[in-house]
Each structure stands twice: as C-alpha cells, then as structure tokens.
Amino acid sequence: MTKKSEYTDDYPDKTLYIPGPTEVRDDVIQAMAQPMFGHRMDRMTDLYTTIVEDTKTFLGTDNDVIILTGSGTEFWEASTLNLVDENILVPTCGSFSERHANVAERLGKDVDRLEYEWGQAIKPEDIRAELESSDKHYDVVATVMNESSTGVRNPIEEIGDVVAEYPDTYFVVDAVSSLGGDYVDIDQHNVDVIFASTQKAFAMPPGLTVCVVSDDAYDREIEKESASWYGGFQRCLDYYDRKGQTHSTPAIPIMLAYRKQMKHMLEEGHDGRDQRHREMAEYTREWARDHFDMFPEEGYESQTVSCIENTQGIDVAGTIEEVSEKYDMVFSNGYGSALGEETFRIGHMGEHDVESIRTLTDAIEDVADL
Ligand SMILES: Cc1ncc(COP(=O)(O)O)c(C=O)c1O
Known part of the structure; x- marks a missing residue:
C-alpha cells in the first residue's frame, strides 16, 4: 500500500534531461x-x-x-x-x-x-x-x-x-x-x-x-x-x-x-527547432558511440531522446543517482525492467542545446569514470 509522503517546500532544482517533462523557461x-x-x-x-x-x-x-x-x-x-x-x-x-x-x-x-x-x-x-x-x-x-x-x-x-x-x-x-x-x-x-x-x-x-x-x-x-x-x-x-x-x-x-512559449517557438521556427534538435542528437550519438553504443537500429535514431546501450555495464541506477546528487542533473534509465540497466536515455529536447547536453555528458563521464 502506498503511504503518504508529505510534499515539502524544500527540493533542490534539478535540470531535466529525461524524456519529459523537460526544462521550461x-x-x-x-x-x-x-x-x-x-x-x-x-x-x-x-x-x-x-x-x-x-x-x-x-x-x-x-x-x-x-x-x-x-x-x-x-x-x-x-x-x-x-x-x-x-x-x-x-x-x-x-x-x-x-x-x-x-x-x-x-x-x-x-x-x-x-x-x-x-x-x-x-x-x-x-x-x-x-x-x-x-x-x-x-x-x-x-x-x-x-x-x-x-x-x-x-x-x-x-x-x-x-x-x-x-x-x-x-x-x-x-x-x-x-x-x-x-x-x-x-x-x-x-x-x-x-x-x-x-x-x-x-x-x-x-x-x-x-x-x-x-x-x-x-x-x-x-x-x-x-x-x-x-x-x-x-x-x-x-x-x-x-x-x-x-x-x-x-x-x-x-x-x-x-501562449508565452509558443511565441518563443514562432521566433525560432519549426525549421530552427528541428536544426537545434538535430545538432543535439548528433552530439549525443557521437558521445554515445565513443563510450557505449546506440540502442536503436542505425539510421532510425530519435532526434529528441537518445537510448544508449550500456555496453560498459555501468551501474545505471547508481550513476543517475550520483549525477543527480553531485550535479543536480537528471537523466533516465532504460525503459521497464527489461531495458532498465541495459540502456539509459538522455532527453535532448525543448530548451536544451549542445552545450547544455555536454554538461550532462561531462557529468556522466566523471561519475561513471569513463
Ligand atoms: C511516445 C509516447 N506516447 C504517449 C505518451 C503518453 O503521454 P502522456 O504521458 O502525456 O499521456 C508518452 C509519454 O511519455 C510517449 O513518450
């Protein structure tokens, strides 16, 4: 049975790199x-x-x-x-x-x-x-x-x-x-x-x-x-x-x-957002292939969520926790029990750019000793 866990006014801000919700301006x-x-x-x-x-x-x-x-x-x-x-x-x-x-x-x-x-x-x-x-x-x-x-x-x-x-x-x-x-x-x-x-x-x-x-x-x-x-x-x-x-x-x-965010989106445009997301996805894939491998069939990798195959057998849950503790950034484990430790996921969507994704991958490298 789920017990009440009282919400407090005291949580550290975490930068979100999960497949949603994402960062909001x-x-x-x-x-x-x-x-x-x-x-x-x-x-x-x-x-x-x-x-x-x-x-x-x-x-x-x-x-x-x-x-x-x-x-x-x-x-x-x-x-x-x-x-x-x-x-x-x-x-x-x-x-x-x-x-x-x-x-x-x-x-x-x-x-x-x-x-x-x-x-x-x-x-x-x-x-x-x-x-x-x-x-x-x-x-x-x-x-x-x-x-x-x-x-x-x-x-x-x-x-x-x-x-x-x-x-x-x-x-x-x-x-x-x-x-x-x-x-x-x-x-x-x-x-x-x-x-x-x-x-x-x-x-x-x-x-x-x-x-x-x-x-x-x-x-x-x-x-x-x-x-x-x-x-x-x-x-x-x-x-x-x-x-x-x-x-x-x-x-x-x-x-x-x-209303407010759609004005920002109009300013950047559908093409502009596509381009920025493509750059983030390309950066993340390159990083993933340097250290691990990509999980999806080649040529069909997502532009917003990279699912990375944990070829090094790192402790995915432990790494997520430590990156969160030390750097206040949150990324995701693999989906469900089958992929939980076999893969991990980085959401590079919304307001992020290559630089902000790099701060996460640097943090993962540090914590997982890559
Ligand atoms: C591909 C896809 N479809 C549907 C959903 C369900 O969306 P929501 O949680 O907004 O109902 C999700 C949620 O992550 C999703 O990733």
Whole structure:
C-alpha cells in the first residue's frame, strides 16, 4: 500500500534531461501566475484563439488544431473512438506503441499488431504488405513517430505516403515526444491525426495535449455515434468555430504558459527547432558511440531522446543517482525492467542545446569514470 509522503517546500532544482517533462523557461513559468479568469470571458477567447492559430502557424499546417486539457494519452483513446469502427493496425516497436494497441483493445476494437523487436523501426514496406495482403479493411493505421522507450524515430512520412494509397484508411500518429523538436510536414504526408503532449519538445508544463486533425478525419467522426465526447474532433472544433473557446473548463494557467512559449517557438521556427534538435542528437550519438553504443537500429535514431546501450555495464541506477546528487542533473534509465540497466536515455529536447547536453555528458563521464 502506498503511504503518504508529505510534499515539502524544500527540493533542490534539478535540470531535466529525461524524456519529459523537460526544462521550461522562467518567463513561461511566470506566465502562469495570473489572477484567474473565467473560461467564457472574452479574455479566454483571446487566449485560446491565439494559441490555436499560433500553433497552426508554427507547424505550417492548414489542418485544424485542438488544444485540450489532459495528456497525450487522451488522444490514443479519442482518435480510436473517433475513427475506428472495427479494425485498427498498430505497428508496435516499444512500450508506447504497445500501449496504443492496448488502449484500442480496451475500447473493444479489433487490433492487429505488426510487431517489431524493441530497437527496430517500423518499415513502410511492411505496412504496405500488410494493407495489401490483409482481407480486413483497416479504419486506422496508428504509428508512433518517436518511440520514447527505445529512442527510435519511425519514418512516418513514408508510412503516411503508403497509407495515402488507401483512401478509407486514416493515418494516426503519436508524436508525443517529438513534435516541436523534429520537423514533420503534416499536410504533405496524409497525416490525419497527429498529437503531442506539452511537457516534451514544446518545453511547456504538462497538462495540455495538442492534436492536429485533417478535414477527412473530422468528417469521418461525424458519421460515428460512438465517438469520444471529451476528445470528439467535431465537438472540440465546432466549439472553436462558434466561440473560440474549449467545450469545458481548460487548465487556464497552462494555456497562459503555452501562449508565452509558443511565441518563443514562432521566433525560432519549426525549421530552427528541428536544426537545434538535430545538432543535439548528433552530439549525443557521437558521445554515445565513443563510450557505449546506440540502442536503436542505425539510421532510425530519435532526434529528441537518445537510448544508449550500456555496453560498459555501468551501474545505471547508481550513476543517475550520483549525477543527480553531485550535479543536480537528471537523466533516465532504460525503459521497464527489461531495458532498465541495459540502456539509459538522455532527453535532448525543448530548451536544451549542445552545450547544455555536454554538461550532462561531462557529468556522466566523471561519475561513471569513463
Ligand atoms: C511516445 C509516447 N506516447 C504517449 C505518451 C503518453 O503521454 P502522456 O504521458 O502525456 O499521456 C508518452 C509519454 O511519455 C510517449 O513518450
């Protein structure tokens, strides 16, 4: 049984290099400290329409944007309820894609997995083969862009191009740990639904999820009576059209932080953030290959989370603890019991740059005596 462990006002600040939450700028944190206002006031319309339209501009998409209180998990459920009548194909290559499949099963859908060994990437030709050979009609192909448990970046652009050959099959992308830090041309690659959580590469506090929805996905949901209420594309977007607000009371302070951070993101641009994240990923990979090895299949390494194979057999948990104690920096062990000590993960997303990643790798070198 879990016992209460009293929260105190006395915790040291730790710099976060975990796969989320990530570091948040001070002015973004401060933006939340405002007297409350009502979610049906004009001020709310100003706030919500600003963050929605700025997000479209940042992502360069003509599709619709929903910003909903909740975490990314919400859109595993909502996209399944909104788009899947019967069959969904979920390629699985790690814990989060597996969880996506599991959510769809719990919702009573007929789920076909296309299973990859952890560390391997999903291949577009396998998706094509499955869509061609299956006697089922798949309502949705659901793919994780960045499998945070293994540090694999799947080629969702090419997969989207394959799914585009099947006009009645919708393409859903979980980009929870990559959108904002890894460029994706949503409109060019038939991405019907793509969603992210604010606490990852957007570098905002947790509590909101962003979902970009194509016109086709919106129309499809209108046909379905069993669609999600809370995450219903139609309900969320129609409310926006009519009132410029959300259908229920949102996490207003986090939306204030969102507004502030999205201005920073617009200034840097989608390309600029992509470039900075690429540089961090390249630096981290090079460092990892000097001392260890990379866990993901070569050529498919994530731009936001490096999963490093512990070829030296260092004490991962002990190193994390000592780096935290001595340097006030936190990185992650491998995912779950299978990869816990076999790998470790460095989140290089959000506000970091190569210099700040180097301070972490220097600290690891010191503590692990590399
Ligand atoms: C790839 C991926 N999908 C989904 C989730 C779930 O997101 P959230 O915790 O915001 O619900 C995570 C969380 O880390 C993730 O990394």
